[in-house]
Amino acid sequence: xxxxxxxxxxxxxxxxxxxxxxxxxxxxxxxxxxxxxxxxxxxxxxxxxxxxxxxxxxxxxxxxxxxxxxxxxxxxxxxxxxxxxxxxxxxxxxxxxxxxxxxxxxxxxxxxxxxxxxxxxxxxxxxxxxxxxxxxxxxxxxxxxxxxxxxxxxxxxxxxxxxxxxxxxxxxxxxxxxxxxxxxxxxxxxxxxxxxxxxxxxxxxxxxxxxxxxxxxxxxxxxxxxxxxxxxxxxxxxxxxxxxxxxxxxxxxxxxxxxxxxxxxxxxxxxxxxxxxxxxxxxxxxxxxxxxxxxxxxxxxxxxxxxxxxxxxx
Ligand code: NAD
Numbered sequence: 117x118x119x120x121x122x123x124x125x126x127x128x129x130x131x132x133x134x135x136x137x138x139x140x141x142x143x144x145x146x147x148x149x150x151x152x153x154x155x156x157x158x159x160x161x162x163x164x165x166x167x168x169x170x171x172x173x174x175x176x177x178x179x180x181x182x183x184x185x186x187x188x189x190x191x192x193x194x195x196x197x198x199x200x201x202x203x204x205x206x207x208x209x210x211x212x213x214x215x216x217x218x219x220x221x222x223x224x225x226x227x228x229x230x231x232x233x234x235x236x237x238x239x240x241x242x243x244x245x246x247x248x249x250x251x252x253x254x255x256x257x258x259x260x261x262x263x264x265x266x267x268x269x270x271x272x273x274x275x276x277x278x279x280x281x282x283x284x285x286x287x288x289x290x291x292x293x294x295x296x297x298x299x300x301x302x303x304x305x306x307x308x309x310x311x312x313x314x315x316x317x318x319x320x321x322x323x324x325x326x327x328x329x330x331x332x333x334x335x336x337x338x339x340x341x342x343x344x345x346x347x348x349x350x351x352x353x354x355x356x357x358x359x360x361x362x363x364x365x366x367x368x369x370x371x372x373x374x375x376x377x378x379x380x381x382x383x384x385x386x387x388x389x390x391x392x393x394x395x396x397x398x399x400x401x402x403x404x405x406x407x408x409x410x411x412x413x414x415x416x417x418x419x420x421x422x423x424x425x426x427x428x429x430x
Contacts, residue, residue, distance in 0.1 A: 124193025131349025257370030260388030288417035
């Protein structure tokens with residue numbers, strides 16, 4: 117019996133829940149939110165689709181005590197940025213929110229895997245690790261999974277290749293300092309940099325534009341429709357499936373970077389990097405063969421995350 121508890125039934129949480137129902141992702145889905153009425157309404161609404169779905173999933177609004185025997189707790193709860201508020205003030209507020217969530221979940225006896233989507237996701241994942249005291253492998257953030265999916269889609273469009281045959285990642289902070297290590301991206305098995313040399317139709321300038329549009333995708337969507345949620349909802353499903361099915365899939369989740377890339381990176385940082393995901397969570401990080409410039413970008417991104425985390429008052 118696979119059980120998931122979702123904390124935060126806002127746009128992101130419910131996009132995940134809706135995708136989970138359609139993908140028949142688990143046997144039991146519990147919805148928790150500080151707004152209990154909303155969580156109940158969302159459970160009711162989803163349940164009304166069951167008669168037409170391919171699953172007999174049990175969906176109900178619950179409390180943190182329901183986490184006791186859950187396999188995964190997905191956290192997408194958080195407060196939004198108020199006008200005039202700094203990023204750090206917002207972070208401090210979300211830290212207080214997480215104290216009211218993570219502590220009772222741990223007290224419930226929960227022994228599964230935390231999957232965090234709340235932004236800034238790399239910091240909030242590290243916060244969850246610190247508050248829970250869980251082993252590193254059992255605390256994961258969505259990291260740059262969505263960004264990597266956006267990248268593969270755009271590169272696929274550019275070369276007119278199925279995105280599933282584009283192998284490449286966005287790594288680093290899920291945010292402004294994220295980047296694409298182009299030295300690692302392949303079309304099928306052909307390095308994209310070789311394709312640029314072989315075919316003058318394509319250029320590095322265009323790839324840099326693709327990288328920028330991946331980095332700015334969230335801003336663009338927020339400007340157009342207020343928030344982003346479907347893409348991340350499906351990305352959460354992807355990570356959950358890798359855990360529940362014990363897939364050993366490689367995904368760019370936010371996980372602790374310890375013992376990766378030598379001593380060039382602060383080891384306690386949580387950051388988006390390809391990582392093997394199975395029933396034990398983030399099992400092993402992949403050391404990419406980054407070139408010197410890419411290594412510098414990654415280490416700058418990690419230092420920024422480390423500095424921000426250290427400014428928080430616990
Ligand atoms: P939302 O405002 O629609 O939902 C947030 C929910 O959290 C609300 O239902 C609210 O009641 C609940 N909540 C607030 N405080 C709580 C508490 N103390 N306990 C329990 N529940 C509480 O926001 P959203 O659009 O769903 O976004 C949620 C988070 O996901 C944000 O931090 C957003 O930035 C982030 N996000 C992440 C990614 C990613 O790639 N990781 C992408 C998009 C959005």
